Amino acid sequence: MTDSPATNGEDIPLEIHDLTAGYHKKPVLWGIDLKVPKGKLVGVVGPNGAGKSTLIKAIMGLVPPSSGWVKIFGKTYNENRRRVGYVPQRESVDWDFPVTVMDVVMMGRYGHVGWFKRPKKADRDIARDCLDKVKMLPFAKRQISNLSGGQQQRVFLARALAQESDIYFMDEPFAGVDAATETAIISLLHELREKGKTLLVVHHDLPTARNYFDQLLLLNMRVVAYGETEKVFTYELLQKTYGGRLTILSEVADAVGQRAK
Amino acid sequence: MNQQRKTLAKRGLGAVHALGLLAVFSLLAVEPESAWAAKIGDVAEETSLGQQALRFFSFRDPSVRYAVIGSVLLGISCGLLGCFIVVRKMALVGDTLSHAVLPGVAVGFLFSGVSASGLFDWSFDVANITKNPALIFCGAVVAGVAGTFLVNTLKQTTKIKEDSALGLTLASFFAVGICLLTMIQDLPTGNKSGIDKFMFGQAAAIDEDDIRLMLAVTLLIVAVVFVFYKELLVTSFDAGFARSIALPSEWIHHGLMLLVAFAVVIALQAVGVVLVSAMLITPAATAYLLTDRMHRMLLLAVGFGVGSGVLGAFISFLKPNIPTGPCMVLGASALFAVAFFGGPRHGVLTRWWRHVSRSKRVQRENTLKALFQVLERRDAEPEDSVSLKELAERRRETPDEVSGQASALKQHGFVTLHEEGKKILFTPSGWQLACTIVRNHRLWELYLTNAANIAADHVHDDAEKIEHLLGDDVVRELERMLDDTTRDPHGRAIPGFADIHKPFTPAAARPSGYGRNL
Numbered sequence: 054m055t056d057s058p059a060t061n062g063e064d065i066p067l068e069i070h071d072l073t074a075g076y077h078k079k080p081v082l083w084g085i086d087l088k089v090p091k092g093k094l095v096g097v098v099g100p101n102g103a104g105k106s107t108l109i110k111a112i113m114g115l116v117p118p119s120s121g122w123v124k125i126f127g128k129t130y131n132e133n134r135r136r137v138g139y140v141p142q143r144e145s146v147d148w149d150f151p152v153t154v155m156d157v158v159m160m161g162r163y164g165h166v167g168w169f170k171r172p173k174k175a176d177r178d179i180a181r182d183c184l185d186k187v188k189m190l191p192f193a194k195r196q197i198s199n200l201s202g203g204q205q206q207r208v209f210l211a212r213a214l215a216q217e218s219d220i221y222f223m224d225e226p227f228a229g230v231d232a233a234t235e236t237a238i239i240s241l242l243h244e245l246r247e248k249g250k251t252l253l254v255v256h257h258d259l260p261t262a263r264n265y266f267d268q269l270l271l272l273n274m275r276v277v278a279y280g281e282t283e284k285v286f287t288y289e290l291l292q293k294t295y296g297g298r299l300t301i302l303s304e305v306a307d308a309v310g311q312r313a314k
Numbered sequence: 315m316n317q318q319r320k321t322l323a324k325r326g327l328g329a330v331h332a333l334g335l336l337a338v339f340s341l342l343a344v345e346p347e348s349a350w351a352a353k354i355g356d357v358a359e360e361t362s363l364g365q366q367a368l369r370f371f372s373f374r375d376p377s378v379r380y381a382v383i384g385s386v387l388l389g390i391s392c393g394l395l396g397c398f399i400v401v402r403k404m405a406l407v408g409d410t411l412s413h414a415v416l417p418g419v420a421v422g423f424l425f426s427g428v429s430a431s432g433l434f435d436w437s438f439d440v441a442n443i444t445k446n447p448a449l450i451f452c453g454a455v456v457a458g459v460a461g462t463f464l465v466n467t468l469k470q471t472t473k474i475k476e477d478s479a480l481g482l483t484l485a486s487f488f489a490v491g492i493c494l495l496t497m498i499q500d501l502p503t504g505n506k507s508g509i510d511k512f513m514f515g516q517a518a519a520i521d522e523d524d525i526r527l528m529l530a531v532t533l534l535i536v537a538v539v540f541v542f543y544k545e546l547l548v549t550s551f552d553a554g555f556a557r558s559i560a561l562p563s564e565w566i567h568h569g570l571m572l573l574v575a576f577a578v579v580i581a582l583q584a585v586g587v588v589l590v591s592a593m594l595i596t597p598a599a600t601a602y603l604l605t606d607r608m609h610r611m612l613l614l615a616v617g618f619g620v621g622s623g624v625l626g627a628f629i630s631f632l633k634p635n636i637p638t639g640p641c642m643v644l645g646a647s648a649l650f651a652v653a654f655f656g657g658p659r660h661g662v663l664t665r666w667w668r669h670v671s672r673s674k675r676v677q678r679e680n681t682l683k684a685l686f687q688v689l690e691r692r693d694a695e696p697e698d699s700v701s702l703k704e705l706a707e708r709r710r711e712t713p714d715e716v717s718g719q720a721s722a723l724k725q726h727g728f729v730t731l732h733e734e735g736k737k738i739l740f741t742p743s744g745w746q747l748a749c750t751i752v753r754n755h756r757l758w759e760l761y762l763t764n765a766a767n768i769a770a771d772h773v774h775d776d777a778e779k780i781e782h783l784l785g786d787d788v789v790r791e792l793e794r795m796l797d798d799t800t801r802d803p804h805g806r807a808i809p810g811f812a813d814i815h816k817p818f819t820p821a822a823a824r825p826s827g828y829g830r831n832l
Binding site for chain 1: 403545
């Protein structure tokens with residue numbers, strides 16, 4: 054550890070300190086501390102309601118934190134937002150929306166294009182490459198409602214790739230996709246990691262989590278454990294993560310939520 | 315559950331509309347002359363429809379000109395914003411907003427009677443009251459924003475859900491507006507002309523000042539939609555993602571709502587409070603049915619908005635005592651009905667017609683296949699004739715039914731009929747199609763048994779349906795995957811390229827009793 058002040062945390066893709074966040078002032082996450090090193094594929098694992106999606110949303114400021122801070126490469130999220138890519142849950146959008154596959158992937162370029170400007174040919178080329186990487190180029194002109202679940206997920210992935218980011222947050226990219234898509238996604242994630250990207254992936258399936266990720270973040274309203282997969286994937290720690298909700302913590306959270314109303 | 319709640323809320327809205335109608339009729343009853351005055355039709359003395367149309371579309375009269383320009387402008391602004399309302403699922407919000415502006419209209423009207431000679435020295439004189447577009451615009455926008463604010467407050471501070479909050483706001487603001495309007499009607503003096511038009515709209519009441527305001531607002535809306543198209547698109551499609559790239563989704567939403575309030579207010583004069591939300595929703599919904607690209611939807615919606623707007627103004631020019639608003643909305647709804655029934659992809663009639671023609675084609679193909687099988691069983695040549703009786707036996711149908719099918723085949727040039735329709739002969743094209751269908755059927759059976767390991771006696775029914783659907787690409791794919799395509803799982807020969815393109819000796823060139831084994 055050579056944490057000299059000169060680097061100013063710029064080489065740490067994600068650092069979270071004492072983050073508490075939730076909905077309608079009712080906390081879902083308590084005092085999260087996390088420091089993710091560069092080039093790691095991190096799986097976020099935990100039971101339903103553990104706050105996995107909330108963690109990602111809180112990092113990106115989609116859920117307002119009630120305390121603590123988040124730093125992306127040593128700066129605030131907004132300062133470094135162009136270095137962040139995001140894959141939301143597939144169900145979060147209306148797939149009848151009148152756009153094509155290409156239109157959606159182009160949205161990944163919007164953060165780089167900026168206000169008052171139109172995407173250029175270079176942006177379109179990048180979007181096309183990204184579609185090709187997820188093998189969806191033949192579908193570029195299709196309206197998105199004609200896609201299968203796996204294809205929809207690939208489109209979201211291509212959009213995140215088009216963001217050309219250094220750190221990616223992905224919310225359940227493996228949910229409801231076919232086996233071929235799952236394999237394609239995981240090899241893509243490995244490819245991104247080889248390029249030095251950092252990836253935080255919410256995952257719901259424990260058995261595959263062990264094989265897919267370098268590191269695991271076991272989450273249940275607070276960080277139960279974080280570290281290399283082989284060290285963290287133990288019976289005791291998993292038991293601790295999944296062994297029922299933390300009764301007192303959730304009761305207090307309910308009480309806080311009640312008072313806020 | 316949710317659906318039920320929405321239906322109830324809609325019923326509530328319906329009741330409010332009925333209330334509004336009553337109020338308007340009482341308004342009209344108070345002052346019938348002013349209500350009928352200043353219609354576009356007042357300038358129309360010509361009798362024939364053609365003359366009137368000529369007069370209307372030559373824009374000779376300023377009032378007609380203003381009415382048409384106004385309709386075009388409101389069609390553009392409502393069409394553009396309506397698209398975003400529809401894809402953001404905010405139609406009820408638009409409806410609420412349009413009703414909530416009514417008290418603002420009344421207050422804006424009253425405000426024109428206020429004259430200020432000092433900061434705190436204000437006086438109100440009924441005689442000064444006049445229709446001032448700027449004041450009415452400001453009042454209406456303030457009321458609209460207040461209504462939106464109330465909805466958000468109700469939603470955030472109570473457990474009342476959005477639809478109820480919308481219904482509640484709509485009704486209460488509308489009621490306040492109607493009371494105020496009735497009060498204005500009862501004022502002893504003052505120029506009240508025009509105020510009664512705000513309920514159902516009258517394009518003829520649009521004057522030059524109105525047009526200026528409408529033009530400014532429309533230009534603003536067009537500019538905003540053009541400049542911020544990609545921001546509006548991404549926040550509408552995926553608000554979470556938009557916020558992750560640091561777009562202020564909330565502010566964009568509020569900005570959009572403000573623009574909707576603007577569009578509603580400039581449309582009020584022509585369409586009226588009661589129906590203005592229809593001009594937001596209907597053209598956009600029509601466009602949504604017809605296309606699946608956002609920019610095309612915007613253009614189509616503008617087209618439909620302008621079209622129904624001008625049409626409404628024209629009808630109310632022909633029939634002066636019909637208010638313009640209902641005419642425009644009827645025009646928009648008629649366009650929607652056309653798209654609903656006749657839309658090229660999703661139209662009800664189009665789909666029905668496609669279904670009918672597909673089942674006809676399937677029947678033709680099945681008859682051709684039966685002809686093929688009769689010949690195959692007899693081990694005959696393609697040029698040989700099949701009797702109607704044989705075909706009827708094969709199809710397990712009556713000779714009458716089969717004779718109908720045979721004449722349908724004849725119409726399409728697949729067969730020729732001889733001996734008063736008793737004998738059927740393939741034409742070359744009929745033979746080719748029959749071979750293709752049989753080949754599709756048997757290839758598919760072969761594929762199911764070989765590649766999918768389905769038992770040979772289970773594959774026939776599936777192949778009966780698939781044979782009509784296989785395209786050339788799939789057939790080629792099947793041929794590549796299957797090694798041996800000479801026999802199907804039941805041991806029958808699969809017609810190959812040579813069979814399909816067999817040289818054909820026309821029936822007429824052969825003597826009867828032509829030996830088939832030559």
